[in-house]
Amino acid sequence: MSADEPEEEFSLYAHEQAVIRQAEAMLERLDEVADGVRQLARAYQDGYHESRRLVRISDRMQLDLHDANRTLSLQARELNTLNATLVKEIERREQLEQELRRIASVDELTGLHTRRHLLELGEHELKRMARHRRGLSVLLLDLDHFKRVNDAHGHVAGDRVLEHFGTLFRSALREDDVPGRFGGEEFMAVLPEIRLEAAAEVAERLRVRVAEAETQWKGARLRVTVSIGVAEVAIDESLERAIARADRALYAAKRNGRNRVELAEAELPGATEQGVPDA
Template sequence: MSIHDLEPQETYSLYAHEESVIRQAESMLGKLDDVANGVRVLAQAYREGYRETVRLVRISDRMQEELHAANRTLLDQAADLQQLNEVLHKEIERREALEHELRRIASLDELTGTHTRRHVLELGEHEQRRRARHGHDLALLMVDLDHFKRVNDGFGHAAGDQVLRDFGFLLRSCLRKGDIAGRFGGEEFLAILPETDLATARSIAERLCDRVRENRTLWKDHVLAVTVSIGLVTVHGDESLDKAIARADQALYLAKRAGRDQVMVGTEPDVDD
């Protein structure tokens, strides 16, 4: 092959190569435009995303402030509710104490400090049911102040009240813990002695007689003395409280007929009763 033969081919080859390079360059420039457009799109998206992020952050900050404010409000309300609850709790305790005191006052005879007739009977029924369940002893004392009318007639009802007040104290002091005493009416009293046999009940009744006999009530310039008569019974079998009280009252009547200032044991209940 001669040199002349090669030259046209080389010229053609360089030209073709140049054209190829130009086309590639143009293609790359086109791609760069695409990249630039993509960058612009990304930049725009970033700006919009940033603005949205800022907006959301601001909303979040505002919501956080509102949440803090709401939390403070709730804490304040909780403190108020706690304070109100304490006030209500104290008020409930005060009312319960007042109701308890009112029940206590309603169940007690103000003058003598013993139970009222109604309450002593309620307590007596309770002890009677307990006796029936467990089979233990139960004794009753029916007590009456002797010649009490003479005190009222001779010195006035205020003097009689003082005698009753002193007797109520003596009666309660002679009884044991768990024993029950109530004013049955006027100058008559009922004492209920749970789990007490006849001998023990009689000893308590005799001691009460002695204490009352020895006692003196000072009234103005006078010294007042009284005695008591006592009817004593123990409850038998399925005998009701009313029937046992009736037997004690009958024994009290016999004690007064026998001269007063003494203890009289009641008769046994009739079998038919």
């Protein structure tokens, strides 16, 4: 072997070592890549499991949402039914309230105002009269010998007479006048913006109509007359006191032969308050 051979052997060994080192480096890099692939695979697997978990949660949520929507739909239908029922109940109560107000304010037999409603309207007209000073009068009426009609023909016949009288009563008054049934066969009217003399003319017109009228009942012609007391409400006089004066005039008409109109005496200053007599 020549002197150059050891150097050549050394160079070959170094080259082999370099190749080995490169191979080892490549293996290390392959191990790193393998670790990265394994980590990526684990991450993918974890992600896959998480995705499946989220899908299951989403499916469950969709089912829950569907159930909730179905429940809400049922509740909405029930609420609509309840609302419809409530609306009907409110309408029924309003109709009942209107009917109760009508019963409280209108006499069923004659169609005139009831005593209570008549007095309420009278107080309203009294306040209006106090503001405008235009006069206010009261008529108090009683059918003469009405008991004879009931005794001879029965109470149903008497009711027909009262019903007919209610029609005659309204026809003799003005549109703004307030007629009412005061009790039994006794009636009253509040006449706004009218003085005593004009009120007496209204009363006389009514008296004549009643005297000339007939109520047909089972072939019989029933006739009644009416006595009327008239009072003009004085300034600062209460409605109750004016009614009491008209009542005294009514009893004067009864004493003087019935079927007549009597005017009440004027209110005297300092007169004591008197109650309204029973109807």
